[in-house]
Amino acid sequence: MTSSSAPSSSPSHRPPRVGLFCTCLVDTIRPSVGFAAAKLLAEAGCEVDVPRQTCCGQPAFNSGDRATARVFAEQTIAAFESFDYVVAPSGSCAGMMKAHYPELFAGEPDAMIRAERFCAKVFELVSFLVDVLGVTRVCARYDGVVTYHDSCSGLRELKVRDQPRALLASVEGLTLNEMADADTCCGFGGTFCVKYPAISDAIVGKKASNIAASGADTLVAGDLGCLMNMAGKLQREGQDIAVRHVAEVLAGMGDQPAIGVARKG
Amino acid sequence: MTVAITSPHLKENAAEALKDAQLQEALAKVGPGFIGKRRAAADKMPEFEALRDSARDIKTHTLAHLDLYLEQFEEKVRAAGGHVHFAVDAADARAIITDICKRLGARTVTKGKSMISEEIGLNDHLEAQGILPVETDLGEYLIQIRHETPSHIIAPAIHLNKRQVEADFRRVHTDLPADRDLTEPTALLAEARGELRQKFLMADVGITGANFLIAETGTSVLVTNEGNGDLTQTLPKAHIVLASLEKLVPTLEDATQLLRVLARSATGQDMSVYTSFSTGPRRADDPDGPGEYHVVLLDNGRSAMLQGDLREMLRCIRCGACMNHCPVYHAIGGHAYGWVYPGPMGAVLTPSLIGVEKGANLPNASTFCGRCEEVCPVRIPLPKLMRHWREKEFERHLTPAPQRYGLKVWGFLATRGWLYRPATRLAMKALALLGGTRGRFSSLPLAGGWTRYRDFPAPEGDTFQAQWRARKASNRSTAA
Ligand code: SF4
Numbered sequence: 001m002t003s004s005s006a007p008s009s010s011p012s013h014r015p016p017r018v019g020l021f022c023t024c025l026v027d028t029i030r031p032s033v034g035f036a037a038a039k040l041l042a043e044a045g046c047e048v049d050v051p052r053q054t055c056c057g058q059p060a061f062n063s064g065d066r067a068t069a070r071v072f073a074e075q076t077i078a079a080f081e082s083f084d085y086v087v088a089p090s091g092s093c094a095g096m097m098k099a100h101y102p103e104l105f106a107g108e109p110d111a112m113i114r115a116e117r118f119c120a121k122v123f124e125l126v127s128f129l130v131d132v133l134g135v136t137r138v139c140a141r142y143d144g145v146v147t148y149h150d151s152c153s154g155l156r157e158l159k160v161r162d163q164p165r166a167l168l169a170s171v172e173g174l175t176l177n178e179m180a181d182a183d184t185c186c187g188f189g190g191t192f193c194v195k196y197p198a199i200s201d202a203i204v205g206k207k208a209s210n211i212a213a214s215g216a217d218t219l220v221a222g223d224l225g226c227l228m229n230m231a232g233k234l235q236r237e238g239q240d241i242a243v244r245h246v247a248e249v250l251a252g253m254g255d256q257p258a259i260g261v262a263r264k265g
Numbered sequence: 266m267t268v269a270i271t272s273p274h275l276k277e278n279a280a281e282a283l284k285d286a287q288l289q290e291a292l293a294k295v296g297p298g299f300i301g302k303r304r305a306a307a308d309k310m311p312e313f314e315a316l317r318d319s320a321r322d323i324k325t326h327t328l329a330h331l332d333l334y335l336e337q338f339e340e341k342v343r344a345a346g347g348h349v350h351f352a353v354d355a356a357d358a359r360a361i362i363t364d365i366c367k368r369l370g371a372r373t374v375t376k377g378k379s380m381i382s383e384e385i386g387l388n389d390h391l392e393a394q395g396i397l398p399v400e401t402d403l404g405e406y407l408i409q410i411r412h413e414t415p416s417h418i419i420a421p422a423i424h425l426n427k428r429q430v431e432a433d434f435r436r437v438h439t440d441l442p443a444d445r446d447l448t449e450p451t452a453l454l455a456e457a458r459g460e461l462r463q464k465f466l467m468a469d470v471g472i473t474g475a476n477f478l479i480a481e482t483g484t485s486v487l488v489t490n491e492g493n494g495d496l497t498q499t500l501p502k503a504h505i506v507l508a509s510l511e512k513l514v515p516t517l518e519d520a521t522q523l524l525r526v527l528a529r530s531a532t533g534q535d536m537s538v539y540t541s542f543s544t545g546p547r548r549a550d551d552p553d554g555p556g557e558y559h560v561v562l563l564d565n566g567r568s569a570m571l572q573g574d575l576r577e578m579l580r581c582i583r584c585g586a587c588m589n590h591c592p593v594y595h596a597i598g599g600h601a602y603g604w605v606y607p608g609p610m611g612a613v614l615t616p617s618l619i620g621v622e623k624g625a626n627l628p629n630a631s632t633f634c635g636r637c638e639e640v641c642p643v644r645i646p647l648p649k650l651m652r653h654w655r656e657k658e659f660e661r662h663l664t665p666a667p668q669r670y671g672l673k674v675w676g677f678l679a680t681r682g683w684l685y686r687p688a689t690r691l692a693m694k695a696l697a698l699l700g701g702t703r704g705r706f707s708s709l710p711l712a713g714g715w716t717r718y719r720d721f722p723a724p725e726g727d728t729f730q731a732q733w734r735a736r737k738a739s740n741r742s743t744a745a
Binding site for chain 2: 022024026027028029030031032033034035038050052053054055059060061062063064065066068071072075152153156157181184185187188189190191192193194195196197198199200201202203204206228229231232233235236257259260261262263
C-alpha cells in the first residue's frame with residue numbers, strides 16, 4: 001500500500017493510533033472483515049487496537065429509543081476517545097457516530113462538546129484510508145469482475161463514493177463493472193427488513209437483477225448489513241455471485257469463502 | 266373522492282400492491298423517468314445547489330414571519346377586490362366553499378388539480394350538496410371517473426396504463442362512436458379535451474389549488490402542463506383558490522426563485538408549460554376573468570406544526586421528487602400509504618394530519634436511505650422528521666409489542682458488555698456449528714422475516730473481539 005502523504009493530525013513522531021470500531025455484525029457474523037480492516041490500517045502506518053465495545057446504538061436510535069441510543073453513545077465515546085481516530089468498516093455505523101451522536105446530548109453542553117470532539121475523529125474505513133491517510137493504491141490481487149454497491153449512509157452521510165472505486169482499480173487482476181442504479185438502496189434498512197420484509201424483498205429483488213445484469217462474478221460493498229441482505233437474496237435465487245466486503249478485497253483476503261459460503265474441508 | 270384512511274394497514278396494502286402486475290408495470294417507469302430528468306436538469310444548471318439553499322431560506326424566513334405575511338396577503342387580496350377566508354379544518358373549508366357555490370346557484374364546478382381538495386374530501390361533499398365537481402387535470406379526471414384517489418402528488422394517475430385509460434373512456438364516454446380508434450395516446454388526450462371543453466363552458470365556479478401565494482401582491486400562482494388551470498380560473502363566475510397556509514411567500518421575486526427549483530425537481534422541465542398569476546377578480550377593462558375571486562386558506566393542523574419539531578416540513582413545495590426517488594414508493598406505489606400524501610413527504614405529513622396512532626406505519630416504512638433528503642429542493646431533512654415520529658411512537662408505547670420487547674432485550678444485553686460479549690461468543694459458535702457445512706441458513710427461528718425471502722449467512726465462528734484479544738495475547742507471549 002502506498003500513501004501520498006503522511007497522516008496529518010497526529011504528532012509526527014508516532015504513528016496515528018486508530019481505534020477499530022468493528023461493528024456488531026462484523027464482530028459476530030464475519031470477523032474476517034475486522035482483520036482485513038486492521039491489516040489495511042496497519043499497512044497504511046497506523047497503530048491499531050480494538051477496545052472492548054458493543055454497538056454504536058443505531059438500531060435503538062432509528063427505532064425511536066433515544067434514551068438507549070444515548071447509553072450506547074456514552075459507552076462508545078468512553079471506549080474510544082483516547083484514540084487519534086475511530087475507524088469503522090461501515091458507512092452506516094460511522095455515519096451514526098459522526099452525524100448523530102451530538103444530537104443525542106442536546107441540552108447537555110459538556111457532554112455535547114465531548115461528543116463533538118469524538119465525532120471529529122470518526123471515519124469510515126475506505127474514505128479514511130484515501131482522504132485522511134492519502135492512500136492511493138493497495139497491494140492486493142483479486143482475479144474477478146467486481147461490481148460495487150454504494151451503501152446509503154456511507155454515500156449520503158459521509159460522501160463515500162469515489163474512494164473505494166479508486167482503491168479497487170489498483171487491485172491487480174480486478175475489473176470493475178458498474179451495475180445500473182448502484183446508488184439505489186438495497187432494501188436492508190436495519191430493522192426495516194424484518195419489519196416490512198415483503199417491501200424489503202421487492203427492493204433487494206431489483207438490486208439482485210441489477211447485480212446479475214452487470215456481468216460481475218463478485219459483489220462488493222462497504223457495509224455488512226447490506227452485503228448480508230444482497231448475498232441472502234442472490235443465494236436464494238441461485239445466483240452464483242460471490243459477495244464480499246470491500247475491505248477483504250482491498251486487503252488481499254479475497255481467497256477466503258464469500259459471505260454465506262461454507263469453508264472447505 | 267374522500268380518502269378513507271387505510272394507513273394502519275400499510276403492510277396489507279403493500280402486499281396487494283406487490284401482487285398487482287399492472288401497478289408494478291406502471292411503477293417500474295417512475296424511477297427511470299423522473300430520476301434521469303431531474304438529474305439532467307440539475308446538471309445543466311451550475312447554480313442549482315445554491316438555488317436550493319435560497320429556496321430553503323425563503324421558506325424558512327416566511328414560516329418565521331407567517332402571521333405578518335398572511336396579514337399582508339389578505340390586505341392585498343382585498344385591495345384587488347377579492348376575499349380571503351381562513352378555514353380552521355377540513356369541515357370549515359368545505360362549508361366555506363359550498364356556501365359560495367350555493368350563493369351563486371352553482372350546479373357545475375370545474376377543478377384544477379389540488380391536493381388540498383383531496384385532503385378535505387371536497388368532491389364527495391360537493392356531490393352530496395347536489396353540485397357536480399369536474400376535474401380538469403387529465404390525471405385527476407382519470408381517477409375521478411375511476412372513483413379512485415391520486416397515487417402521486419404531481420402525477421395522480423401514474424398507477425394507470427394506457428389500456429386501462431382506454432377501457433375507462435369507452436365505459437364513460439358512451440355518447441361517442443364505439444368503433445373509434447383510441448390506440449394512440451394522442452387520441453386519448455384529444456377525447457379528454459373534447460369532453461372537458463363542454464364542462465369548462467358549463468361551469469359556474471372554478472376551484473384551483475395554488476403553488477404559491479404572494480404576500481406583496483395578493484397573487485395566487487398556479488403551474489400546470491395542460492393549461493386547464495387557466496380555463497378553470499378565468500371562465501366561470503367565480504374563482505376559488507384553495508390552499509394551505511404554508512403556500513405563502515413574501516414577494517414575486519421569491520416566487521420566481523422557487524419556480525426555478527420546482528419544475529426542475531419535479532419533472533426535470535426548466536419551467537412547467539403554464540405558470541399563471543391571478544390577482545383579484547376581473548377588472549372593468551379586463552377582456553375576461555371571474556366575477557369573484559376567493560382564497561380559502563386551510564390550517565388543518567399546520568399552525569400547530571409551525572410551533573413544533575415538524576416545522577421544517579412546512580417548507581414543502583409539493584414537487585414530488587422525494588417519492589420519485591424513494592425505493593419504497595417505487596415498490597408499493599402511492600395508494601399503499603393509505604391516505605392523501607404518499608412517499609417520504611407523506612410519511613412525515615400524514616401523522617401530523619391524521620394522528621400518529623393511525624399514521625405511525627408510514628414513517629416506519631422507510632429504509633432511511635436518505636435519497637429523499639438528497640433531492641428535496643427545499644432541503645427538508647425527511648429521515649430526521651420520520652425518526653421524530655418513531656420517537657413519538659416509542660414514547661407513547663405505540664411501537665408494536667414484539668418489536669418493543671425485542672429492542673428492550675437487545676438493549677439490555679448490548680449496553681452490558683460483560684454480559685453481551687460472552688453471550689454473543691456462545692451464540693455465534695453454536696450458529697457456526699449448525700450452519701457451517703452449508704455456510705448459510707434458509708430458515709432460522711426468530712428471523713422468519715429475513716429467511717422467508719433470503720438466506721442468512723452462518724457466522725464464521727468466534728467473535729472478532731475474542732479472536733483479536735486471543736491473537737494479541739499470543740503475540741505478546743511469543744514476543745516475551
Ligand atoms: S418534501 Fe421536498 S422533495 Fe418531497 S414533495 Fe416536498 S419539496 Fe418536494
